[in-house]
Amino acid sequence: MSKRFAEAIEDLARGIGAGSFRSEAEISQGVIKRVLHELGWPVFNVQVVAPEFRIGTRKVDYALCHPAGKPSVLVEVKDLGKADGRGQKQLFEYCFHQGVPIAVLTDGREWSFFLPSGQGSYEERRFARLDFIDDDSSHAAETCERYLNFDRVKSGEARQRAERDYEAFRRQKEAASNYAAVWSRLLGGPDPLLLDLFSEEVGNETGVRPEPESAARFIRNQARAAVASQGKPKRTRTKRRKVAPVPAKVGRGDPPSFTFRGETETFKSGAEVLVAVFDKLASLDPDFCRRYSEQHRGKVRRYVAKSRDLLYPGRHRPASASHRLPGGWWLATHCSNPGKVKRIMKACEVAGLKFGRDVIVHIPVGSRQGETA
Structure with a gap:
């Protein structure tokens, strides 16, 4: 990952935050093309970076092609704040007809990377997301390099990484679905390692290591309280996380x-x-x-x-x-x-x-x- 690319993303983030890109066309020309250029794509070769690429009766904003004329990545561009579920549906319809390995939906600020051949809903096929303003520029540059670098797309490395990361993300999500049950079991015991860690931290803070039964009783009480609170869910708005x-x-x-x-x-x-x-x-x-x-x-x-x-x-x-x-x-x-x-x-x-x-x-x-x- 080049330092120059990270600096370019910082410059774009400042422009996006200042409102310099006011329309989809300005985002496409001022943000997307600059990113693709930094990633090694010949942006003036319309057979490789194909704008308004026609798929049946529809058009996708950019098809990144290798070999020329054969899309390897589709990029759909939206106005700021409009890279939502409707945009995902439109993008996946393009991919379904073309069989493209990687799909990108972006409004210039937020970038979502999808594996169209994955399983489940559109959201479940997204394996990475970044935000040019909120995320560290080095991380944003590294993510774009990972999946959109011209040489990596040509060699097939970008596709392989996307498939591996999607599968890893899917496994992590499957594991997360079991967190509550495992946590309840650990607390209910409590697990010896958890009890040891809790006792060690109390000792570090106070200089006195608690009696094992006292510490275990406290942990079990916390488990009961957690289970009881689950029966009275509170309605809260959750902030969307960037993956x-x-x-x-x-x-x-x-x-x-x-x-x-x-x-x-x-x-x-x-x-x-x-x-x-x-x-x-x-x-x-x-x-x-x-x-x-x-x-x-x-x-x-x-x-x-x-x-x-x-x-x-x-x-x-x-x-x-x-x-x-x-x-x-x-x-x-x-x-x-x-x-x-x-x-x-x-x-x-x-x-x-x-x-x-x-x-x-x-x-x-x-x-x-x-x-x-």
Whole structure:
């Protein structure tokens, strides 16, 4: 992903926010063509970037073709705020007649990517969405590159990635449908790992680890309250979420791993993943450790500190329970695997990164694998 493309998206976002593109035609010429040009498409070759491409008695705004005259991607352009369900229906009718692998619906600001050959409703076939104004420009550029880069479309790589990401998103949605039942079961037990994590966090905050039965009773009460509240649903308006490409699902038996902006490394333990994430973020930003130390700490201990003694005050821990970070800071590595994931999520907040997109980690939480002694 080029820095120039991200800067072009920032420029377009400013123009969209200022109202510089007032019609579908202005969006098509000023936004869509510029994006396609940045992605390597020969925008003046009407056999490759075909405007008003005719499909039967209908026309789609752009057909991105390879070979010339054969659409690989269809792009339907709408006025700002009009890239809605009606636009999706129209776009899918084009795809049905043409058999196009990837479809894009956009109003210049919001971009939705669909796999027409997928299953279910139009919404269920959408595998990625981005917003030029709300989303980070680097993420927006990376997403467009992933599915619309000229060379990747020609080689078939864009189609393969779209199919993989759609399937991963579909599996994630299927998994999400079981969240409530699994969560209720974990709380009702409660699960030993959940109880251990809760007790550990209480100990970090207060310096006193709760009695197991007391902590378990509290968790069970929370579960009962949650179940009771489900019987009295409140009518609320939900804000539409923007969905980023979902990484391929990681198998339960796969080794711990850390993916940073597409580059993946595997490790022997969850502690090594924790160290790798903090090493990476501290090396990219000299002020990261200071900000993390100030924003995320327990009442009696630090997770990142200038002195190793502040990590486990009043407790003896071996040298392996801490790690020296760039800039002379120290990281506490002794915590449960769910605790490691939680600290990595907090690190992403401090660094201004999106957990699950810019930073992806796999640390087994079904066992204590990788926990420092």
